[in-house]
Amino acid sequence: MKYNFIKKSIFILIFGCYAFSLMSQSYWQQRVDYQMAIDFNVDKHQFAGKQTLKYYNNSPDTLRKVFYHLYFNAFQPGSMMDTRSRSIEDPDGRVGDRISKLDNSEIGYHKIITLTQDDENVIFEIEGTVLEVTLSKPILPGSSTVLDMNFQSQVPIQIRRSGRNSAEGIDYSMAQWYPKIAEYDERGWHAHPYVAREFYAPWGDFDIKLTIDKKYVVAATGLLQNGNDIGYGYQEQGIDVKRKGKKLIWHFKAINVHDFVWAADRDYVQTTSQVPNGPLLRFFYQQNSKTEAWEDLPELAVKAFSFIEKNFGKYPYSQYSIIQGGDGGMEYPMATLITGERNIKSLVGVTVHEALHSWYQGTLATNESYYAWMDEGFTTYATAETMAQLFDGSDRTQARNYQVYDYLTLTGKEEALSTHSDHFNTNSAYSLGSYYKGAIALAQMNYLIGKESTAKALKRYYNEWKFKHPDANDWIRVFEKESGVELDWYLDYWVNSTHTIDYAIDSVGGNDESTSITLKREGKMPMPVDIYVTFIDGTKKIYYTPLVMMRGEKKNETSIERKTLPDWPWTHTSYQFSIDRPIQDIKTIEIDESGFMADVNRKNNTWRQD
Numbered sequence: 001m002k003y004n005f006i007k008k009s010i011f012i013l014i015f016g017c018y019a020f021s022l023m024s025q026s027y028w029q030q031r032v033d034y035q036m037a038i039d040f041n042v043d044k045h046q047f048a049g050k051q052t053l054k055y056y057n058n059s060p061d062t063l064r065k066v067f068y069h070l071y072f073n074a075f076q077p078g079s080m081m082d083t084r085s086r087s088i089e090d091p092d093g094r095v096g097d098r099i100s101k102l103d104n105s106e107i108g109y110h111k112i113i114t115l116t117q118d119d120e121n122v123i124f125e126i127e128g129t130v131l132e133v134t135l136s137k138p139i140l141p142g143s144s145t146v147l148d149m150n151f152q153s154q155v156p157i158q159i160r161r162s163g164r165n166s167a168e169g170i171d172y173s174m175a176q177w178y179p180k181i182a183e184y185d186e187r188g189w190h191a192h193p194y195v196a197r198e199f200y201a202p203w204g205d206f207d208i209k210l211t212i213d214k215k216y217v218v219a220a221t222g223l224l225q226n227g228n229d230i231g232y233g234y235q236e237q238g239i240d241v242k243r244k245g246k247k248l249i250w251h252f253k254a255i256n257v258h259d260f261v262w263a264a265d266r267d268y269v270q271t272t273s274q275v276p277n278g279p280l281l282r283f284f285y286q287q288n289s290k291t292e293a294w295e296d297l298p299e300l301a302v303k304a305f306s307f308i309e310k311n312f313g314k315y316p317y318s319q320y321s322i323i324q325g326g327d328g329g330m331e332y333p334m335a336t337l338i339t340g341e342r343n344i345k346s347l348v349g350v351t352v353h354e355a356l357h358s359w360y361q362g363t364l365a366t367n368e369s370y371y372a373w374m375d376e377g378f379t380t381y382a383t384a385e386t387m388a389q390l391f392d393g394s395d396r397t398q399a400r401n402y403q404v405y406d407y408l409t410l411t412g413k414e415e416a417l418s419t420h421s422d423h424f425n426t427n428s429a430y431s432l433g434s435y436y437k438g439a440i441a442l443a444q445m446n447y448l449i450g451k452e453s454t455a456k457a458l459k460r461y462y463n464e465w466k467f468k469h470p471d472a473n474d475w476i477r478v479f480e481k482e483s484g485v486e487l488d489w490y491l492d493y494w495v496n497s498t499h500t501i502d503y504a505i506d507s508v509g510g511n512d513e514s515t516s517i518t519l520k521r522e523g524k525m526p527m528p529v530d531i532y533v534t535f536i537d538g539t540k541k542i543y544y545t546p547l548v549m550m551r552g553e554k555k556n557e558t559s560i561e562r563k564t565l566p567d568w569p570w571t572h573t574s575y576q577f578s579i580d581r582p583i584q585d586i587k588t589i590e591i592d593e594s595g596f597m598a599d600v601n602r603k604n605n606t607w608r609q610d
């Protein structure tokens with residue numbers, strides 16, 4: 001008996017370990033470690049770079065090629081970015097035809113001087129913004145290799161995201177500035193040409209030494225390692241006089257990130273503020289009459305971080321830098337580049353949005369090309385919640401996102417959210433879709449599975465998928481597990497199609513004992529329906545029809561009595577139910593009083609007693 005028990009226990013233990021290892025093997029991701037030394041020439045706006053990249057192949061596949069992004073090559077006349085911008089019907093105003101007019105001293109480029117794999121030369125070829133490398137020996141599953149590169153780069157005039165001399169006079173906004181290895185995942189390589197947007201890269205550690213003229217203050221991803229050496233305590237404002245020689249080496253390290261940004265300016269001042277039990281916030285900006293709002297920003301940014309950490313999960317790094325630079329707002333690990341000449345609400349708005357990308361993109365590193373709605377949309381959702389908390393406390397925080405989505409459906413230009421972000425027909429279809437319809441993908445969960453489940457699932461999603469590359473299915477699975485409701489159909493309709501929601505009260509009739517209500521599904525997308533009935537005597541009751549394919553139902557989170565009706569099959573466009581009270585007792589009947597269902601036509605949602 002005892003022997004059997006032990007044998008059984010050992011079996012369970014071994015089997016358990018085996019099952020666990022099978023489980024943990026089903027998800028894998030590549031890993032990289034970058035070491036770079038950059039020697040910057042501020043007179044020519046050029047730099048020489050040495051990069052050592054250790055690449056870990058955690059995939060089950062043997063890799064015979066690798067690919068790098070060479071983003072600066074997009075800023076050359078005739079590039080894919082230039083051509084696309086001059087042919088799309090609604091070009092980004094910042095780009096327009098500006099790339100086509102750059103001369104040789106104004107373009108951006110990366111020239112690869114040498115490239116070796118474990119000290120052996122490799123064959124490589126540059127095609128626009130992508131460097132294709134045929135390895136000298138394959139990288140086997142579970143093994144690693146070292147790629148050494150010497151490169152020479154020129155920083156383009158600031159046109160989009162990165163470059164020199166921004167419109168606000170920031171000297172260098174250095175985003176997408178180095179040869180960056182592309183991501184390889186279960187869908188293969190993602191060596192997308194840089195046409196307009198979106199980034200995706202493997203996780204890793206960055207060790208970066210930037211040598212630059214001592215007149216410049218550098219702000220960057222990661223933590224400065226040698227603040228004392230360079231005579232810049234990094235706690236105080238301004239530049240310390242102890243700097244010697246013509247150039248300084250700024251040494252930064254960032255652990256477990258998937259990109260590295262930096263910016264440099266001769267006039268940066270720095271302020272800091274500490275989030276209680278959270279990160280140190282650093283603010284880099286040019287102090288002048290147009291940037292006065294930066295003085296009030298730290299206090300509000302601290303409040304924002306506290307709210308965000310409480311509601312969306314713990315910020316995973318010890319520092320976050322808000323840096324004036326770039327041409328709008330753009331997220332990077334542990335930092336953002338934002339334009340700085342703004343009023344306080346706009347400055348806080350852009351800071352909150354970009355900071356929230358530390359959750360939805362920085363930490364939950366979805367492939368933005370395919371799931372832009374998961375980072376822009378969720379960020380937009382969380383920004384609305386945070387801004388309402390900071391400024392007006394409104395409980396209709398998501399209302400604007402619904403309004404913009406309604407507008408998108410009326411333009412006739414909507415495309416499915418699953419479209420690759422560079423391949424939307426128009427920039428507006430991409431942005432209105434990813435930001436607003438994407439925000440509703442999440443906001444609508446409050447309606448579908450309830451507010452409590454949504455809030456819990458969102459945190460659980462963060463905790464289960466941080467430092468990974470979740471896709472749409474990974475996201476929806478967490479929401480299914482948390483709510484007990486099947487939701488695959490929701491992705492099919494909301495993300496993979498442009499079908500819209502429109503429910504109507506078709507007819508109401510009855511006699512002295514009961515009232516019969518017929519609902520109609522006018523839109524192609526099915527949803528569960530909450531019907532709010534208000535009686536003449538002032539009482540209220542909710543009637544709820546889940547969908548058959550939900551295989552479950554949400555909790556009633558209101559204090560109003562609710563009756564759950566039989567499931568509504570999506571194949572049926574109409575649905576009838578009755579209330580055991582005479583029609584003359586009823587004042588109003590309304591579909592979705594909460595406004596959280598994205599019904600594009602609310603005119604047919606209410607019936608009133610004449």
Ligand SMILES: [Zn+2]
Pocket residue numbers: 353354357375376379
């Ligand atoms: Zn964004």
